Amino acid sequence: xxxxxxxxxxxxxxxxxxxxxxxxxxxxxxxxxxxxxxxxxxxxxxxxxxxxxxxxxxxxxxxxxxxxxxxxxxxxxxxxxxxxxxxxxxxxxxxxxxxxxxxxxxxxxxxxxxxxxxxxxxxxxxxxxxxxxxxxxxxxxxxxxxxxxxxxxxxxxxxxxxxxxxxxxxxxxxxxxxxxxxxxxxxxxxxxxxxxxxxxxxxxxxxxxxxxxxxxxxxxxxxxxxxxxxxxxxxxxxxxxxxxxxxxxxxxxxxxxxxxxxxxxxxxxxxxxxxxxxxxxxxxxxxxxxxxxxxxxxxxxxxxxxxxxxxxxxxxxxxxxxxxxxxxxxxxxxxxxxxxxxxxxx
Numbered sequence: 001x002x003x004x005x006x007x008x009x010x011x012x013x014x015x016x017x018x019x020x021x022x023x024x025x026x027x028x029x030x031x032x033x034x035x036x037x038x039x040x041x042x043x044x045x046x047x048x049x050x051x052x053x054x055x056x057x058x059x060x061x062x063x064x065x066x067x068x069x070x071x072x073x074x075x076x077x078x079x080x081x082x083x084x085x086x087x088x089x090x091x092x093x094x095x096x097x098x099x100x101x102x103x104x105x106x107x108x109x110x111x112x113x114x115x116x117x118x119x120x121x122x123x124x125x126x127x128x129x130x131x132x133x134x135x136x137x138x139x140x141x142x143x144x145x146x147x148x149x150x151x152x153x154x155x156x157x158x159x160x161x162x163x164x165x166x167x168x169x170x171x172x173x174x175x176x177x178x179x180x181x182x183x184x185x186x187x188x189x190x191x192x193x194x195x196x197x198x199x200x201x202x203x204x205x206x207x208x209x210x211x212x213x214x215x216x217x218x219x220x221x222x223x224x225x226x227x228x229x230x231x232x233x234x235x236x237x238x239x240x241x242x243x244x245x246x247x248x249x250x251x252x253x254x255x256x257x258x259x260x261x262x263x264x265x266x267x268x269x270x271x272x273x274x275x276x277x278x279x280x281x282x283x284x285x286x287x288x289x290x291x292x293x294x295x296x297x298x299x300x301x302x303x304x305x306x307x308x309x310x311x312x313x314x315x316x317x318x319x320x321x322x323x324x325x326x327x328x329x330x331x332x333x334x335x336x337x338x339x340x341x342x343x344x345x346x
Contacts, residue, residue, distance in 0.1 A: 001025065001094060005057050008038070009075045011090070012083045015062070018073030024056050027088070033058075033072070040084040059083050098136060105139075114151065126163070144180070150207065162219060168207035174235070176214040179203050183218040183225075183241025183259060197221060199241060206230075212237065212253065228265070246283065264300075274307075288312070 033055025201220025
């Protein structure tokens, strides 16, 4: 499918600098641009590529000041990264969607399947399941009894949705993810072993949530583990039982949130961030990769780093000292030796 610069600019409400009739049929990175593709520039580290990029069209921020006219046709928009994402979403929506029920899938007689849906081969749909319209269930996915999945949601191959979980509209569950497995609940006994505490709750994923491949979200011991609207969890994240994650929070890969913790809205967590159980994390909190959040974060919009995590500005000052520890230790040892030598001469 081909689009002209004029059509793209009209869709994005952008300003064309160059040839409005030039046509593209694909996308590329700005540093790897080829004729007939569209690229974008938002990261200052890539400014050096704008003037020589072979991409036919480049999206740039409206406030970007050019030193010379690039070879490519430009489309100026308020936010080039967001505009590029919008175009990719448009292209994705234009792709043909699978429909129908493939042979060798199993759908319980008591299940309800909406219109224009898709159920792939070897998928399992349990009793009393309710699938909305345009729901796509890919091969080898498992949807347990009494699960509800809202309109437009997608369950990719091999994902598992345990019984009684509730998924909202336009939810995406990637391959291998497990929604609703038992929380890690065991009670120590006098016999020095552990008795399993039955996990009788469920998981609720609100609208527009996306869960990455091989991520796991545990069902609540009682009540619900709740992932609010717009949350995005990367691959291989783990969310413990009775956790609540606020709207539009994002978490990069390999993170973990322990049981009964409440995470606020609009938080951002880097890769391998760990969050302790039974704490509260304020709205807008940002944590750098590998941060360990072990206590309540009360201040909104905090920026944390380190394990245990603390304020970024304090961490940076502390890190300067940490890097000097070998030098400081050497100075201390020399001073100690001089004091000992002085005492010996008395």
